[in-house]
Amino acid sequence: MSPSASPSTGPEISTVTLHNGLQIVVIPDHRTPVVTHMVWYRNGSADDPVGKSGIAHFLEHLMFKGTEKHTQGEFSDVVTALGGQENAFTSVDYTAYFQRIAREHLKTMMEFESDRMTGLVLTDEIVNPERDVVIEERRMRTDTDPGAQLGEAVSKALFTHHPYGTPIIGWMHEIETLNREDALAYYRRFYTPENAILIVAGDVTEDEVVHLAEATYGRIPSRGEAPKRVRPQEPEPRASRQVSLADPKVEQPSLQRYYLVPSYTTGKPGEAEALDVLVQILSAQGTGRLHRDLVMEQHCAVAAGAWYQSTAVDQSRLLLYAIPHPGVSLDTLEKALDGVIHDVITNGIEAKELARAKTRLIADTIYAQDSQASLARMYGASLATGSTVNDVKSWPEAIDAVSAESVQAAAKAWLERRRAVTGYLLKEEVAA
């Protein structure tokens, strides 16, 4: 989840803003006559109004329900008929819609996508059954899965005040209250050209894209200003937290440890980069310290790793996790995990580990450029969370500048127990 980059050898990425505030990013890729067309809105579940959790994700569903010009399903049918693919996703910070299609159909995609930026038609007959679909989606994914339930509880314990703690899909009792008026109010507030980023990657030039965008998105009137995100910020954590869930349905116990840490948007220069390198050192496939110490040497885990949601508007999360070896308690496993962190904080990292981590991180972003859609998605996520095209472009140099001392300092500053929530997923009911 790193904001990725085009090193100087990569494609010439450019950005332009239309008169109505729509930001356009063009990522040329002339290997095949295909384009990836994405619109990103700078609003996600963390922007859901109080008591209306799930509305961002619900609206993503409703965006497929037809407009004044096009009937329900028409856009999707056209994409399929033209041999394309489409999808959409809602995150805590953004909502995005995309199609991948032969280059000659880019204008058609723009016509449909710009049409549903303002022309959505919502009636009770459309909204109410779709709400039942979301309710069923939540029931299937979360309400019968102990791991998902623990995940929600851990998130809520990590983000106690900031809305990152609320599930993207929403809380059931609030989803049940979402109605047409809520959806329309949300749509009118956030689906505006000033709040959107158009990303086109593929066999196109900037001139072509801007020309087509002006003829489609350009017809949407300016709304004046981009909507503001109104989010309470997380207070400084003071106490370490633990969340336990024991259920007969659990087949594999597991340990997770989340820390509240800076993101690329909130961190001081170099801070998020140091955390990216740290996570790489802890979790690189085969050579990561968590795997080496817990799986290979101490035989207390069958798997262990780390992950860092570095791309985020506000303070974010860094995860360490481990699956215990059969017969090993989560308590023993946690002590071993703490030992790995304690070692980095106390003794720092080795020069060769640092070099290997940087090489891997930078190489991964170069490989990612091989996928048009991955590259478009990296730019979209970074720009929608407050980074600039130049931030993304210069990211490899920023990673290269990370020192062993800054990695140790980041571990010491951020992997503090008072900043952490530890989650325990247990195989069966503990005695009352």
Next chain:
Amino acid sequence: MSPSASPSTGPEISTVTLHNGLQIVVIPDHRTPVVTHMVWYRNGSADDPVGKSGIAHFLEHLMFKGTEKHTQGEFSDVVTALGGQENAFTSVDYTAYFQRIAREHLKTMMEFESDRMTGLVLTDEIVNPERDVVIEERRMRTDTDPGAQLGEAVSKALFTHHPYGTPIIGWMHEIETLNREDALAYYRRFYTPENAILIVAGDVTEDEVVHLAEATYGRIPSRGEAPKRVRPQEPEPRASRQVSLADPKVEQPSLQRYYLVPSYTTGKPGEAEALDVLVQILSAQGTGRLHRDLVMEQHCAVAAGAWYQSTAVDQSRLLLYAIPHPGVSLDTLEKALDGVIHDVITNGIEAKELARAKTRLIADTIYAQDSQASLARMYGASLATGSTVNDVKSWPEAIDAVSAESVQAAAKAWLERRRAVTGYLLKEEVAA
């Protein structure tokens, strides 16, 4: 914290609503020529707008800053000069102002109190220094006290979505942003006759009070409707949570266990009553099960008890706590505490315990009537959280109707680990 009652032998309490929506409650008490004059607003810290935590409490401070008619401090000076006392408090559900004074000055109190319901004058010169006072208040009370910090973290872990998890005084980073516009907007929204309850206890008759209220509060124009409380509700808890804070400043380790439970307002008939009786059985002075088992028999605690915030608009909290005997770990203490709960759930309670608990609860409310201010406060808290005068009056009968089975059922239903947050305050830093 039980909504208290006037059994049939108590005073004749009456309630009247003025034409502008102000509810008046009169509690006659002719033993001394003194009155308690209180105004309760049905808004507390749980009604603070998102990102503006602390505004209810901040406005309580600002209410002493003078109006168009009266200079800053004039009201307080008059109360003092007339030999009276005054105070104010902000809770999660309400904010209240009161004076206790000789009966002949009741009208003067009403004039001042009704004046500041609409006439408050706020300038930056008044608001900004008072914000610094609140910031200092928070710093003193919380930011240097590990017990208070743990308390905040435990509340946040218990109320993960509902604003009861936010401290009444607010989060520091949000208090720092509160300004004149925030205060005025909040004042205009909530300080209205429809949102207020006037309670007068003491040497007065209903006729006198209504007559005086019409001449003072009655001059405030109606605002049409009472403001609405907009609060996200807590989702059903799924995972047990633990919060730990270790600090060198801790002199006395302690264990606290909070459960998310119904209040008198949210519970089904008899549910909150059963919890009131349960808490009495667990924590009655000298005879409570927690004291008996943990302090007297097992010698693992020097003190132990329980508490239930039964009077609340939304789902509320029930606390069990224990202070370990020197040399006893919190882990050992917690197992003993769990044993006490397990015993109630499994084996229920004895008939004589039930009888003793009911007698004590009902007697306590009769004793409370001896204090004019306590009685007024009980009515205020109950009415401001959704109970009626009749609910309060008939409370002793409702307690009397609680059965041993319903106490056991309440323990089983609500003292579940998944509903609980356990807090550990520890004497020194744990090893990293």
